[in-house]
Amino acid sequence: MYFSHHKKCREELRRRFVKAELALFKIRYETDDREERQEFMRVHKFGWAEADDKEMQLHGDKLAEASSWSTQAANAQEKYYKVKWTRVPDLVEKRRVFLKDGMAYVPAREQSSIVFQEFSSSLEKALERTAKELPRLDEDTRIVPILDNLSQGFLAGVSSEWTSASTTADGDEITADMVDELARKHFPMCMRNLHECLRRDRHLKHYGRLQYGLFLKVLGLSIDEAVAFWRRSFSNIQDDKFNKEYRYNIRHSYGLEGKRANYAAKSCQQILTSDQPGAQDSHGCPYRHFAPDNLQTALLSTYSSQGLTSSDLPEIMHTVKAGHYHVACTRVFEITHSAQEVKKGDGVGGGDSVTHPNQYAARSRELEKAILDARKADMDGDVPMS
Amino acid sequence: MTTEKEPLTPELMLAFYRRLYPFKSVFNWLNHEHTPTKLFTQREFAFTLQGDVYLRYQSFLSVEELKKQVCTMNPTRFEIGPMYSARPRDRKTVRPGSFTPLLRELVFDIDMTDYDSIRTCCSDAAICNRCWAFISIAVRVLDQGIRDQFGYKHLLWVYSGRRGIHLWISDKEAMALTDEQRKALVGWMTVIQGGKEMHKKVNVRVKSNPLPPSINMALDTLRERFVDLILIDQECFQSESGYEELLKLIPDNIAVSNLRTKWRNTERSSKQKWTDIKKEIRNAGGENTLRGSLIFAAMEDIILQYTYPRLDAEVSKHRNHLLKAPFCIHPKTGRVCVPVDPRTIEKFNPENVPTINQLLQELDLGSQDATQNSEHHSDWEKTSLKPYVELMDRHVLALMEEVRKSKRGAGSSQSSSEMKRLGASHSRLPCLLGEHARLSLHATIGESGKACEASSCG
Numbered sequence: 001m002y003f004s005h006h007k008k009c010r011e012e013l014r015r016r017f018v019k020a021e022l023a024l025f026k027i028r029y030e031t032d033d034r035e036e037r038q039e040f041m042r043v044h045k046f047g048w049a050e051a052d053d054k055e056m057q058l059h060g061d062k063l064a065e066a067s068s069w070s071t072q073a074a075n076a077q078e079k080y081y082k083v084k085w086t087r088v089p090d091l092v093e094k095r096r097v098f099l100k101d102g103m104a105y106v107p108a109r110e111q112s113s114i115v116f117q118e119f120s121s122s123l124e125k126a127l128e129r130t131a132k133e134l135p136r137l138d139e140d141t142r143i144v145p146i147l148d149n150l151s152q153g154f155l156a157g158v159s160s161e162w163t164s165a166s167t168t169a170d171g172d173e174i175t176a177d178m179v180d181e182l183a184r185k186h187f188p189m190c191m192r193n194l195h196e197c198l199r200r201d202r203h204l205k206h207y208g209r210l211q212y213g214l215f216l217k218v219l220g221l222s223i224d225e226a227v228a229f230w231r232r233s234f235s236n237i238q239d240d241k242f243n244k245e246y247r248y249n250i251r252h253s254y255g256l257e258g259k260r261a262n263y264a265a266k267s268c269q270q271i272l273t274s275d276q277p278g279a280q281d282s283h284g285c286p287y288r289h290f291a292p293d294n295l296q297t298a299l300l301s302t303y304s305s306q307g308l309t310s311s312d313l314p315e316i317m318h319t320v321k322a323g324h325y326h327v328a329c330t331r332v333f334e335i336t337h338s339a340q341e342v343k344k345g346d347g348v349g350g351g352d353s354v355t356h357p358n359q360y361a362a363r364s365r366e367l368e369k370a371i372l373d374a375r376k377a378d379m380d381g382d383v384p385m386s
Numbered sequence: 387m388t389t390e391k392e393p394l395t396p397e398l399m400l401a402f403y404r405r406l407y408p409f410k411s412v413f414n415w416l417n418h419e420h421t422p423t424k425l426f427t428q429r430e431f432a433f434t435l436q437g438d439v440y441l442r443y444q445s446f447l448s449v450e451e452l453k454k455q456v457c458t459m460n461p462t463r464f465e466i467g468p469m470y471s472a473r474p475r476d477r478k479t480v481r482p483g484s485f486t487p488l489l490r491e492l493v494f495d496i497d498m499t500d501y502d503s504i505r506t507c508c509s510d511a512a513i514c515n516r517c518w519a520f521i522s523i524a525v526r527v528l529d530q531g532i533r534d535q536f537g538y539k540h541l542l543w544v545y546s547g548r549r550g551i552h553l554w555i556s557d558k559e560a561m562a563l564t565d566e567q568r569k570a571l572v573g574w575m576t577v578i579q580g581g582k583e584m585h586k587k588v589n590v591r592v593k594s595n596p597l598p599p600s601i602n603m604a605l606d607t608l609r610e611r612f613v614d615l616i617l618i619d620q621e622c623f624q625s626e627s628g629y630e631e632l633l634k635l636i637p638d639n640i641a642v643s644n645l646r647t648k649w650r651n652t653e654r655s656s657k658q659k660w661t662d663i664k665k666e667i668r669n670a671g672g673e674n675t676l677r678g679s680l681i682f683a684a685m686e687d688i689i690l691q692y693t694y695p696r697l698d699a700e701v702s703k704h705r706n707h708l709l710k711a712p713f714c715i716h717p718k719t720g721r722v723c724v725p726v727d728p729r730t731i732e733k734f735n736p737e738n739v740p741t742i743n744q745l746l747q748e749l750d751l752g753s754q755d756a757t758q759n760s761e762h763h764s765d766w767e768k769t770s771l772k773p774y775v776e777l778m779d780r781h782v783l784a785l786m787e788e789v790r791k792s793k794r795g796a797g798s799s800q801s802s803s804e805m806k807r808l809g810a811s812h813s814r815l816p817c818l819l820g821e822h823a824r825l826s827l828h829a830t831i832g833e834s835g836k837a838c839e840a841s842s843c844g
């Protein structure tokens with residue numbers, strides 16, 4: 001467990017801690033009755049002012065238009081609270097308030113968002129302070145086991161992490177030469193797409209390299225093989241440019257440069273929600289980030305050799321349309337592994353849905369290996385007689 | 387756009403730094419006051435030297451020291467980072483974990499390459515006066531939106547020297563934004579999303595509700611420019627592939643098949659095609675019917691998709707992102723990265739921006755003035771760089787005036803005497819120069835600084 005031994009990891013742990021505490025707080029806050037809530041607000045002085053009549057008149061309909069996203073019905077007499085926008089970054093980021101001259105106008109029914117923001121930021125500050133006051137915390141032998149325990153607690157139940165230890169059962173290393181074949185046989189659509197883009201353009205943009213590079217790392221590509229793989233893939237680029245602009249980043253993602261953090265490969269959740277692809281990008285989740293017609297074309301051209309046909313598409317597109325991207329991906333896994341006797345509902349084993357690209361690839365390789373082993377056993381003739 | 391014919395020799399660069407680069411203006415702009423504060427002394431500079439060696443974590447105690455070092459190292463360009471909690475050049479001597487970025491201008495980067503899928507006049511690195519219109523629209527919309535919604539006043543727009551533009555915001559609140567807040571602000575400003583394989587890149591409505599007010603405001607500006615630029619100038623929908631892209635954005639099968647039939651059989655301009663879509667709204671029963679309202683909303687989204695600013699979000703999200711300093715020379719074009727007045731951005735023509743060769747010719751390099759040791763504090767006044775430096779100085783004046791006012795309000799400051807004390811003890815200057823020659827081509831971020839500090843000078 002590397003969690004408590006690096007600065008980066010302590011930050012990660014802190015982030016998870018804040019997240020868990022916030023979840024707990026939200027439950028408590030939302031189950032309190034209204035009076036208790038108002039009392040809580042009064043005591044903690046959150047620093048907002050009610051928008052006065054003049055402001056209400058000045059901004060008029062825009063206030064309501066800006067909160068038209070809310071599922072709770074607005075009433076005509078609704079109050080708005082005025083708060084510095086920097087206090088409610090989550091509402092600003094999602095464009096859920098009216099914003100004028102640096103002030104965010106929050107509808108009364110969304111007040112809780114402000115409270116949650118304040119709660120997590122004050123908790124974060126307190127934790128940061130603690131970290132600064134105890135810079136050698138991680139070297140204290142009494143405290144390390146406790147922290148390790150804690151960090152495992154946070155990892156448990158968070159299926160987003162997929163560590164290399166659990167992927168390759170027998171620690172198979174893969175080489176740069178193997179990637180083409182592995183991609184064809186075992187990769188989920190997101191990685192197939194990145195692989196095709198890389199082969200076609202002989203280049204990938206930053207987040208594409210990051211998403212694909214970390215995936216390959218966890219798949220078992222060593223640092224030397226990774227450098228070899230990317231060097232050969234970027235065949236339009238001169239050696240010195242490659243060394244200058246890309247080698248460092250590859251080494252960095254293996255924890256050999258900079259912060260020396262052992263970066264995990266991105267989970268489906270992260271791929272779906274963070275670093276949204278820009279207009280020229282190829283990373284992301286194809287089920288979510290491709291236009292429907294492009295997704296269908298891509299699925300057919302990618303997986304028809306593994307048994308996917310156009311008659312499978314309506315079902316897949318239906319789940320995509322409903323926003324169940326992981327279900328669509330899982331279904332594709334089932335269809336493309338029907339030769340290995342995977343049936344509908346089996347998922348990536350035990351009925352599980354895909355939550356991580358490496359889980360998809362690892363399961364696919366396991367299935368292949370099981371069949372090869374069985375075949376080998378057949379040939380060796382040491383199948384137990386029945 | 388034509389690029390510089392003559393190569394940018396180190397001699398030219400050195401003459402430019404010695405005689406023309408407005409160090410004082412840049413210092414005032416970064417420092418907000420006349421005497422050096424932490425905003426300057428704890429600020430990271432990063433130099434790109436000849437041969438592409440990259441030196442990070444440089445810092446300076448005064449504008450004279452900065453100029454001296456720039457003239458000694460003669461970088462091809464240099465970048466500006468945040469103010470850290472300690473002086474960047476001393477970062478190895480402070481306790482680990484306590485060297486963190488604190489303050490930094492809020493910056494934006496808009497680059498022509500993000501418009502490659504739309505513009506028809508040029509592609510890749512090429513840029514002409516026509517496609518510059520995309521950038522000028524972006525400036526107009528961002529400048530207006532940030533002032534209106536966030537209330538920031540001190541916005542400096544800087545031409546990047548080739549095919550883009552940078553924005554630096556120096557308001558006190560903007561300088562102090564956390565990475566999380568920067569990310570939120572970028573999210574607010576971002577409208578174009580979805581990867582290469584996504585046709586529809588604008589998804590800012592909730593169901594079929596009207597656009598949020600801030601985007602509606604942008605749309606008012608964009609509507610008119612859309613006609614001039616997309617329909618008339620760029621003729622984006624003239625070719626079959628162009629109008630097919632357009633049809634993919636219209637969520638109405640009947641209208642799409644009507645339009646496709648019409649457009650296949652007769653040659654129609656982009657403007658006529660746009661009118662044809664409006665007719666489809668009437669055929670569907672007008673804007674107040676369900677079908678009509680969906681096509682109408684789609685037309686608004688199309689205007690946004692083709693003209694709304696495309697931001698390089700990563701640049702803006704992190705305090706420690708480095709960005710090329712104003713007035714540097716773009717190594718490929720030889721043009722100066724000059725400040726630009728957003729109010730007259732439509733008139734700005736990148737091809738008229740002075741190049742280093744032009745400026746040095748204006749100075750008459752042959753004259754005796756160019757001897758090695760003479761100082762030329764305001765030689766830029768004699769060249770066409772003058773209006774740009776003056777633009778910068780006016781911007782800085784307003785910024786300093788506000789800082790002065792707020793300080794007067796907050797009582798006297800103790801920072802200037804503290805700064806003088808710090809200024810007395812700098813000594814490591816010569817070290818850097820001797821060392822940089824030895825750095826290998828593979829020197830990378832972070833490493834290069836280390837190589838220097840590990841050397842024997844002390």
Ligand SMILES: [Zn+2]
Binds near residue numbers: 512513514515516518
């Ligand atoms: Zn052009």
